[in-house]
Amino acid sequence: MSNFLYLFRGGDEAYAKLSQEEKQAHMEVWGKWMGGLQExxxxxDGLPLDGDGRVVHNGGELVTNGPHAEGAELVGGYLIISAKSLDEATEISRSCPIFDYEGSTVEVRQILDMEDHV
Incomplete structure (x- = not known):
């Protein structure tokens, strides 16, 4: 088994327009999906990310407020999952609730061991 990172992008604008009840219902869908993955x-691991942050440039010499990406490009959260292969990790991601919002994406990346990467 290997570990994979899901980076979630998009959907924030559509989510912000939901009523409080709709947001709660959508978070319950996420909870059920993640619970199934855990079972x-x-x-x-995995959590949503705050929209505010900082970007560190030039070896720490320059720090700017950010991230300043287009809404669909902003990373809104992540999960770390265990799967047999990139193909399996990709297949698992297809049922993600983020796809309830048009234009949302899940980037699937294998996490490498530092020892194997040297």
Whole structure:
């Protein structure tokens, strides 16, 4: 088994327009989906990310407020999952609730061991 990172992008604008009840219902869908991943031994970690942050440039010499990406490009959250292969990790991502919002994406990346990457 290998570990994979899901980076979630998009959907923030559509989510912001929902009523409080709709937001709660959508978060319950996320909870059920993530609970299913955990029951199957896939979910290792994951949380939403705040929209504010900082970007550090030039070896720390320059720090700017950010991130300043287009809404669909802004990373809104992440999960770390365990899967047999990139293909399996990709297949698991297809049922993600982020796809309830048009234009949303999940980037699937394998997490490498530093020892294997040297």
């Amino acid at each position: 199957k031994g896939h979910l290792l």
